[in-house]
């Protein structure tokens with residue numbers, strides 16, 4: 461054992477599991493032309509003008525490191541937009557390698573071993589795994605069946621070890637969008653218990669029943685994380701940002717200097733040119749897809765209608781989530797078992813980020829699978 465390369469691994473490497481999503485994708489690799497309703501990113505390509513800007517930026521020589529915080533003109537432009545609704549006094553912004561980069565820097569900077577972090581269940585997988593990686597304890601707050609992370613559900617789980625609450629609205633995997641009143645109640649709770657709120661707003665432009673409110677204007681101790689992976693269909697570009705108390709952002713910048721160094725320079729240049737991209741047409745198109753899948757599965761599946769992101773999180777009509785998702789794969793349909801995102805096992809994550817023709821085939825297979833029973 462002593463000479464196995466495994467013996468070199470740090471203990472914290474054992475604190476995280478490979479994402480269950482990977483396991484499904486490995487299985488899926490064996491399928492020929494599957495109906496794919498599992499993807500966690502816009503299915504449509506990055507808009508042409510953005511691609512042109514990125515290509516132009518590379519040709520113009522924007523290929524070197526940028527300052528750690530990001531290009532000053534991008535930092536300024538993003539801060540100006542935030543300042544329209546939020547006081548920037550004592551606050552700062554750093555451009556990160558996607559929201560994932562922001563989450564990593566924030567957790568690394570904030571979590572001491574033993575600190576507890578409130579996370580709504582179902583959750584985006586990184587929250588649980590990354591909190592554990594840094595020695596924290598994710599305290600999972602059950603939000604079934606309506607998937608609303610509310611102050612009432614959070615308060616009983618607060619202890620003297622609680623440091624952070626993570627809010628994600630619109631949410632992955634449930635599509636829940638929190639109302640301003642719900643966010644205000646969480647803000648009041650956080651204020652009362654002196655907790656920091658990390659607000660993941662990556663899906664803010666994917667909100668179908670009215671604008672998704674932000675936590676940032678409601679609570680002074682918010683670490684706002686947002687980005688362009690979804691809104692600009694540019695997941696591979698790795699551009700996000702974190703906006704929060706200066707003393708925390710400064711520490712995150714220190715760590716960024718020694719890790720990510722900076723977010724990709726050509727992508728920063730291209731995003732700067734398209735900060736005001738009109739996302740309404742995409743929102744409209746995805747709203748229609750949301751309605752298509754909800755109407756298609758009505759009566760066959762039990763679900764709470766999602767208001768945002770691009771996922772439906774219904775109950776499996778029979779069996780466990782894994783049994784049902786395996787049967788779907790045997791029928792050439794890719795969906796994800798809910799237990800990838802939850803401690804509970806009866807649900808499924810269905811992504812409607814797909815061409816209409818794919819979505820229609822998927823709905824047909826899902827209806828047949830529901831009828832089949834066990």
Ligand SMILES: Cc1ncc(COP(=O)(O)O)c(C=O)c1O
Pocket residue numbers: 500557558559560561584628631632660662687688689695699700
């Ligand atoms: C809720 C949520 N937060 C963050 C991310 C990560 O996004 P990024 O590409 O900006 O790292 C995702 C990606 O799926 C997500 O669903």
